[in-house]
Amino acid sequence: MTPRIRALALGCILPAILLILWESQARRGGAHAYAFAPLGVIARSFAAMLGDGSLLRQAGASLQRALSALLIGGGTGIFVGTALGIWRPFERAATPLINTLRQVPILGWLPLIALWFGNGDGAKLLLVSLAALYPTVLNTQKGLSGADRNLLEVGALYGFSRWQALRRIAWPNALPLLFTGISQALAFAWIATIGVELLFSASAGLGTEMMAAQVAARTDILIICIACVGAMGFAMNQGFAVLRRRALRWQPARPQ
Amino acid sequence: MSSILPSGRGTPSGARDVATGGVRIERLSKQYRLNDTPFTVLDDIDLSIRPGEFVSIVGPSGCGKSTLLRLIVGLDTDYDGEIRLDGVRVAGTGLERGLVFQDHRLFPWMTVARNIEVALLTQKLPRARRERLIASHLELVGLTGFENAYPHQLSGGMAQRAAIARALVNAPKVLALDEPLGALDALTRVKVQAELQRIWMEAGTTMIMVTHDVDEALFLGDRVVVMSARPGRIARIVDVDLPHPRDRASPVLHRLKDEILAELTTEPAGDTLVPFPAKPRAPR
Numbered sequence: 001m002t003p004r005i006r007a008l009a010l011g012c013i014l015p016a017i018l019l020i021l022w023e024s025q026a027r028r029g030g031a032h033a034y035a036f037a038p039l040g041v042i043a044r045s046f047a048a049m050l051g052d053g054s055l056l057r058q059a060g061a062s063l064q065r066a067l068s069a070l071l072i073g074g075g076t077g078i079f080v081g082t083a084l085g086i087w088r089p090f091e092r093a094a095t096p097l098i099n100t101l102r103q104v105p106i107l108g109w110l111p112l113i114a115l116w117f118g119n120g121d122g123a124k125l126l127l128v129s130l131a132a133l134y135p136t137v138l139n140t141q142k143g144l145s146g147a148d149r150n151l152l153e154v155g156a157l158y159g160f161s162r163w164q165a166l167r168r169i170a171w172p173n174a175l176p177l178l179f180t181g182i183s184q185a186l187a188f189a190w191i192a193t194i195g196v197e198l199l200f201s202a203s204a205g206l207g208t209e210m211m212a213a214q215v216a217a218r219t220d221i222l223i224i225c226i227a228c229v230g231a232m233g234f235a236m237n238q239g240f241a242v243l244r245r246r247a248l249r250w251q252p253a254r255p256q
Numbered sequence: 257m258s259s260i261l262p263s264g265r266g267t268p269s270g271a272r273d274v275a276t277g278g279v280r281i282e283r284l285s286k287q288y289r290l291n292d293t294p295f296t297v298l299d300d301i302d303l304s305i306r307p308g309e310f311v312s313i314v315g316p317s318g319c320g321k322s323t324l325l326r327l328i329v330g331l332d333t334d335y336d337g338e339i340r341l342d343g344v345r346v347a348g349t350g351l352e353r354g355l356v357f358q359d360h361r362l363f364p365w366m367t368v369a370r371n372i373e374v375a376l377l378t379q380k381l382p383r384a385r386r387e388r389l390i391a392s393h394l395e396l397v398g399l400t401g402f403e404n405a406y407p408h409q410l411s412g413g414m415a416q417r418a419a420i421a422r423a424l425v426n427a428p429k430v431l432a433l434d435e436p437l438g439a440l441d442a443l444t445r446v447k448v449q450a451e452l453q454r455i456w457m458e459a460g461t462t463m464i465m466v467t468h469d470v471d472e473a474l475f476l477g478d479r480v481v482v483m484s485a486r487p488g489r490i491a492r493i494v495d496v497d498l499p500h501p502r503d504r505a506s507p508v509l510h511r512l513k514d515e516i517l518a519e520l521t522t523e524p525a526g527d528t529l530v531p532f533p534a535k536p537r538a539p540r
Contacts, residue, residue, distance in 0.1 A: 158378060169363065172363070173365075251408070
């Protein structure tokens with residue numbers, strides 16, 4: 001058994017136990033069957049939702065929302081973080097404000113944004129982008145202001161301009177932290193996406209589907225959506241880790 | 257490590273005029289301020305280095321030998337006195353003056369070839385010419401075949417040779433080396449010293465090397481500058497009148513080593529000596 005398969009098998013033990021417990025609860029009948037939809041029912045609903053394309057549609061809508069917000073919020077975050085990291089006066093002027101604003105949880109902005117923009121797609125995108133913003137700002141700034149002085153000296157030795165020093169030394173030097181920021185932003189954006197969909201139950205999305213399932217008392221659909229959210233988050237995380245490893249292949253291998 | 261000398265090395269300036277690369281340091285002094293008290297690092301340094309010469313500098317810690325190199329390459333411009341290269345006063349950093357640090361300082365995110373290219377980025381050279389220069393310098397330091405390796409994949413000696421290639425690729429007139437082999441193990445060190453001698457003989461660049469190792473200073477240097485500390489002054493300049501390449505077993509080198517070590521160890525320490533125990537024990 002290769003270590004890879006061994007790890008996979010080990011990772012399956014707990015989910016299997018959970019499933020068995022779930023099914024045994026479902027088979028106790030009565031209220032239990034209502035609270036814990038039997039696995040067979042869940043499987044049939046899953047097949048139906050896949051068949052009519054509704055699951056793909058809802059998951060696709062959530063995914064699109066999270067990724068667009070990552071692009072908008074993350075892009076802005078990298079830009080602001082770069083300005084903070086290389087421009088001291090701006091850093092001094094903006095840090096108190098940023099540190100105060102980031103204490104407000106994303107859901108804390110929700111009433112105000114709902115009042116201003118309603119509960120449409122624009123408002124959702126704004127909230128999720130905000131979730132992606134902070135981790136990228138902070139990590140980009142940290143990466144740039146922590147640029148290795150010794151390496152900057154090499155740039156000075158070879159007559160680098162400020163722009164060359166930023167592009168050729170400070171930026172690549174900040175790349176590991178930048179990736180950390182983006183991977184945090186990805187996780188936050190995914191959580192925020194489901195959150196705003198639950199609260200602003202309009203238009204497509206897994207969160208919206210879950211609210212509808214709750215109203216209709218469909219435990220099976222709820223479970224399918226929850227599993228979907230978890231699996232998609234996990235897959236995005238893994239995919240990003242592969243991307244990160246490729247982009248940072250110049251780093252010495254660290255013990256896992 | 258190949259001992260066959262690569263030929264046909266191209267440099268941006270082509271065949272160098274043998275008369276360039278002379279460094280003249282006159283009445284050079286450097287002070288730091290430590291908690292508002294001035295602290296003299298270098299005091300009245302006068303040194304004239306001939307074009308193409310190899311000068312080694314040895315001295316105790318704190319004698320300002322590394323600071324002297326930083327002043328020559330222009331990473332530090334706050335000093336009194338003058339540093340002239342071929343008669344022209346140096347101001348700031350410039351491609352005609354290179355520096356090899358004790359740590360290789362290669363960019364970890366670039367391959368060896370791209371790291372060497374870093375030194376050429378501020379010159380407008382056609383790509384093909386840049387690649388030729390990189391290839392010929394990789395050959396010069398014996399790293400052909402490692403152009404696509406990342407720094408963490410190299411041994412300490414290889415990384416330092418890559419750093420030397422980076423420093424030489426834009427054909428500086430003067431190359432300062434700040435304990436370039438200090439981080440290497442003894443065996444690698446001896447090998448890279450021989451490499452450095454070969455590179456110097458081929459490149460014809462004026463080299464000024466700071467080291468802690470008297471053997472190394474004598475093996476490579478045409479002259480060895482012995483410095484004393486607090487404040488940093490030139491205590492003595494030793495001529496090593498032996499042709500290159502040199503034989504480590506030469507009795508001349510051994511005799512000079514004994515002289516220099518005597519100079520370094522009998523230096524009056526005076527107030528820098530801390531009596532031990534530092535304080536007499538208080539009576540009970």
